[in-house]
Amino acid sequence: MEPRAVGAPATVGTSLPRVDGVAKVTGRARYLDDLDAPGVWYGATVRSKIPHGVLDGFDLDPGYDWAGTGTVFVTAADIPGKNMILLIEEDQVALVPVGGRVMHVDEALALVAAPTKALAIAACAAVTPRITVKPAIFTMDAALAAEVKLYGDDNVYKQFLIRKGHARDAEFEAIVAGAAHVIEGEYVTGAQEQMYIEPQAMMAEWREGRCYIVGSMQCPYYVHKAMKALLGCGPTDVVIAQSVTGGGFGGKEEYPSMLAGHVALLAHKAQRAVKIVYERDEDIAATTKRHPARTRHRLAVDAAGEIVAIDVDCVMDGGAYLTLSPVVLSRGVLHAAGPYRCAVTRVRGRCVATNHPPHGAFRGFGAPQTTFPYERQIEKLAVLRGEDPLALRTRLALRKGDSTATSQILGASVGSDEVLTAIRDCAGTPPVRAGVAANGSPLRRGRGVCFYFHGAGFTGSGEARLAGRAQVAVVAGGRFEVRASSTDIGQGAITMFTQIASDALNVDPARVVVVDPNTRDVPDSGPTVASRTCMVVGGVVDRCCRRVRGRLEAWGREHGVTGDLAALANAYVESGAPELADMVQYEPPPGIAWDDATYTGAAYPVFGWGACLVDVEVDLDTYEVKLLRCVQAIDVGKAINPIIVKGQIEGGTLQALGWALLENIVYREGRVANASMTNCIVPTFADAPELETIMVEVPYPFGPSGAKGVGEIPMDGPAAAVANAVSDALGCAFDEIPILPEVVAASRDRWRLA
């Protein structure tokens, strides 16, 4: 570690109040719908009510005053570039063209814009699409049967097969056959709505042939890439700016490109600014959710309780377009064998096409779906052997020097023992098994634990390929601008960058200005996803600041200017010299080797480690599950800002607890049947238990001050801990989430109450 010069005290490791905190608590922070936009028109989207068919055309109701209101009507024919939302594959259209295939309910078919919101809604209702209906697919089994073909010949968007310790299936099966016990299970996890409280929102305006788009988003350069293709323009002809964003959780990773395209097309035709802010029901119905998944798992152990083989077969429902599904599936399979020692593993994953609206990014990104199965399996092993669940996990946990399912040898920053020990030390006695509620209902209580890991940053060679960049510049007033496209979506990116820059420059945090991201003024730092912003981009900012500091100090020596770095910065700007700025690109740590063909090697630069303990109480009359206690111990490498990191862990934890117990997307014939906040519920203050959070710091040598990813990991584990606790309370297995009261009621015949 470089010794700190006398001057500004270190801010890394302290809970500097959020830079944007006062603006947010006073209501002064301007989200998209708060921006002044004189003369702006309002857009609305004509959507399909049919899950699969062919668009034959539109009937426009002449009863609506199209001409008098000036309402514009936009179809695929108005698209100047290619009709696609460019992401991984060129399969998703921005608007279904006449003669084209409608792939899901609530797919965008056409757009309208009008001077008021009420008129836009009326115009939308005055458009009737004519669709020839085709048979549709709503289940993963129907997709795999492929009697209806939505994607290729087999409806499989992507599949992976990862083998370790064997070459062929027969060899693998022989090892399983030789095991003392084989635990088999099938596990189902449901779709989940991100439910950011600010709905999707975007505004566009064309000025002098250039398109300016501002909105709520995680990844300005994803939108930029998609708009270049859709609008058929060069990189400087479209500028994407992020407005203050009211939550993302993955839900504003890919979908904003669709909405940006829509407002850009409307603004082009209307020749004025147009904005769209989704209604909540529209947002829930039409935008992406966590992929539902079904996983079959076999855990083969010897007589001593050592794992001899792990076999996983996971299927995810990708929905109607490919979008990010291959990458979600990839993260899913890479975590599917769990953080346990095992010489022989086989992990198969498939993501299939259905006529559901496309599923997409959501915190954890496939890993929560595969963590739930392995942590239920390990729990069943503990029950089978009569072994303490935490002791069993500690006995089998991966440690430094062990190899993962992709044969990655774990190097530095393996916090498995630390998180397991932290949970053991605070566990205390389990809750008393039986009780009676105030209203006389009989109660049963139980405890569940889980142990898990989460790869930080992009998979495999992803970070090297992304080559994320950031720039730091000396600006007027003795200040320093950090220019990065990483967005603050509530996770505290601005504050974290401020702290890293402040320490690297050795200046007061008030001298650091993190620029609001837009694609004209900031370089592409890569997307704000994958628990990478602090670890990867934060590291780039750190290096960049040190270079700027070195150059500025050298300039000071050369010109005989003395003083601290702020004084030097001031003198530099006043000297009239050209802008002093430095750009740094991410460099992967040494020794990271990944083989994309065999899916072996270093899947991630580093893993975060987590352990969780949950106590529940089940009401045997109402079938409600109450959370009595939830403790999470997470290895974050280094908490740059402990309060912000705590907030990240607790927010992710409650999303996981909600996913386990009450968050439920009901699909009916491809349509979200509960598309409102009244029916599509998430945990409230009253549903949440007091959350106990233990931050463990096992430093990652290649992260800024030792930090590694934290955004996603807390989402992965708690659902399994809840299911393990409910299974413990009622003496029978719960292998599907959410564990709604209806599910508990239906399990009555299986209860084995102690």
Place this chain on the structure above:
Amino acid sequence: MKIELEVNGQPRTAEVSPWARLLDVLREDLRLTGTKEGCGEGECGACSVLLDGEVVNACIVAAGQCHGRRVVTVEGLARGEVLHAVQRALVACGGAQCGICTPGIAVCAAHVIDRKLLAGKPVAEARAAVRELLAGNICRCTGYQLIVDAVLVAVDEVGDS
């Protein structure tokens, strides 16, 4: 119709359709955009304001009902540049993340504190009471823990003064 109301201590008038929502009057007619719309159906609480001293969801209150009444929004919590104790505590304790629910939570929490609804309660009981009193405000970022912490810190601060 023309309505007259007091907003954050100032008399205001607005020419509105009688079925306009209080939320639209605040955000569009009066340009007080601190009050947010999260769901439009009274579920999320992002539009919480005080109407004659009681918490309401401004998205399900008709403007016509507000004639002659007093409204306090998030913009009315601070005294000049001096933030309300709960606003300070929300910043200090990390109770605001993405911030979109924060104005509604600040309004409700300020109400809890100003009305002394937690007076005399021991910590555990006070925390449970905060969870019940704020159950109409959904936050998707924090897991609520740091918001509850902030309310308790603000209660202590106000209690000491």
